[in-house]
Amino acid sequence: MRFVFRAGMQNIEAFRDFLGTPRKMVILTHFNPDADALGSSLGLSRYLKKKGHEVIVITPSDYPEFIGWMPKPGEVLVYKKDRVEKIAEIIRQAGGIFCLDFSALHRINDMGEMVNASSAPKVLIDHHLEPQKFADFEQWDQTAASTAELVFELIDSLGDRDLIDPGMADCLYAGIMTDTGSFRHSNTTHKVFKVASALVEIGANPYQVSKLIYDTNTIERLRLMGYVLSEKLRVVPEYRTAYIVLTSEELKRFSSQTGDTEGLVNFGLSIKGIRLSVMISDRKENIKLSMRSLGSFSVNEMARAHFDGGGHRNAAGGQTTLTLDQTVEKFLGVLPLYKEQLMKDE
Template sequence: MQNISAFKEYLNRPRKVIIVTHFKPDADALGSSLGLAGYLKKKGHQVTVVTPSDYPDFITWMPGNKDVVIFQREKPQKPKQLIAEADTIFCLDFSSLNRINDLGEFVRVSTAKKVLIDHHLEPEQFADFEQWDGTAASTAELVFQLIDELGDKSLIDQDIANCLYAGIMTDTGGFRHSNTTYKVFQIAGELVALGANPSKVSKQIYDTNSIERLRLMGYVLSQKLKVLPEYRTAYIVLTAEELKNFSSQTGDTEGFVNYGLSIKGIKLSVLISDRRENIKLSFRSLGNFSVNDMARKYFDGGGHRNASGGQTKLSLEQTLEKFLSILPEYKEQLLAEEN
């Protein structure tokens, strides 16, 4: 953070803090939020974590989870009042206020000091303080760095360390993605030294499945995964009815898009799913092909070069048709060989 001295001075007195993260939080969003909350509480601040929606069951083990206020489950007055009464709002793991849906306008009009901690590209300029780095692997990594910059690394206990480790582990794909750097391993190592338990965190996130999720995965791989070798592209389309048939819960399709990208020769993988309120798209790519550009240009989304999301208000069939129609535009890039 460029103005770290001013920020440190600002936090020297107790604050009424709200931490907000994006719609359908993943392990990085929730882990960074709960990790930061644990730290700020140790500093004497009154802290509430607010999420726009529910999130996967496999991250509900995180310390502090039981106190999270979920906007979709509350009458709008409660989160609105919490935000109105806050003097400080931390915005974690999203770069634009529209990523927190209806909460975005509450945050925008609030007179509270706003703090952005994020690693997504092209952030909206709304914050008074920013801990932003588009090259960072995760928001949890940036939370760790901020605590360190504030001189408070010694306050990171096992609960905080496990939350932050979970965020780093998942946003690097279990330390497999190209964003896994020496610095990432350094920070992960420090978190382990401070009490994080890699085996426990990995078990909770990667090896805690419902039978319905496993059956959905088998159906997707055997029936729904399509390959377009002429575009080095794989895609999966899931209807609302199919998701209902497998009793799909939030987070059950997490990681499915990566299976397409694991196919030899594939450079782009997309998961398109009907979430009833809208059509959601998850994009993954290899090398220099930017799914961030594709998501921003055509699907009201964005994120990172090799991992982005999008959405449409079109029908599922129209969304698929639109996706297939734009592939010729990217054919040269998709077929280009890289060193």
């Protein structure tokens, strides 16, 4: 039987029963995990351990250094080629699989097939649009600012707020802070502030979390940011669009690590009059697009229609198997289709 539950709904009792028996739990999150993905996963992991479960968090790829303070040693297993059999066995033996901050199994790459083949109960906790219907339990709300917010609400609705300790609160606060752009994005609501306030009351340290995430850079990352702003930022005023293109050689030149390009796409939106900002980067596996917008313009729709991606209305991602030049050409060719929407004043 499949359940979709929200705080206070009757069928949360079925989920409570599921948690009532100690199990081997696996928590998975998306490729290139950000602070919300890792923070919500670790917050939930520590909660489940307090409830008597064995828990392991597995990520499809490494995570940025600036969120490396969250996990304790050995707390997160990163998917690598030499660990495929080990991870496959962990998923086969799982008594429950939690999928956090992604809405479709292809977002966890090869592990998606492993999860799909598992008979273990699956739990989806997510806030992205149009989730794939693979889970037995869903805590899904597209109006939520972050998955960390949903994890907090789930724990609270189970009557276990007192199990959240300061370390867990820091992880969940980090997810909320980053997915709201430090409480600046349009997804920042009264409810978001209430959850953040509750986490601070429990012991989350806003100053320390902000310092660790935003103000702990390598010199190479700062130089990459300077190079992007000086040399790579392009503006297409007739479509109120800014974009950045980074080659693999440029990323290598600045010794780019996982997460070093995080947030660069947002600089385009800070330009007066711009409604769409896109960063296109040449990664080893394919070409990645990071997309941001203002107002009613949906980058989720653009990503889904043209770049095998998706996400939120104002923040989405995509990918192509084209060359970098071909991807840029395709992106610029798509813009005229959206001219009326992009030029509309709001």
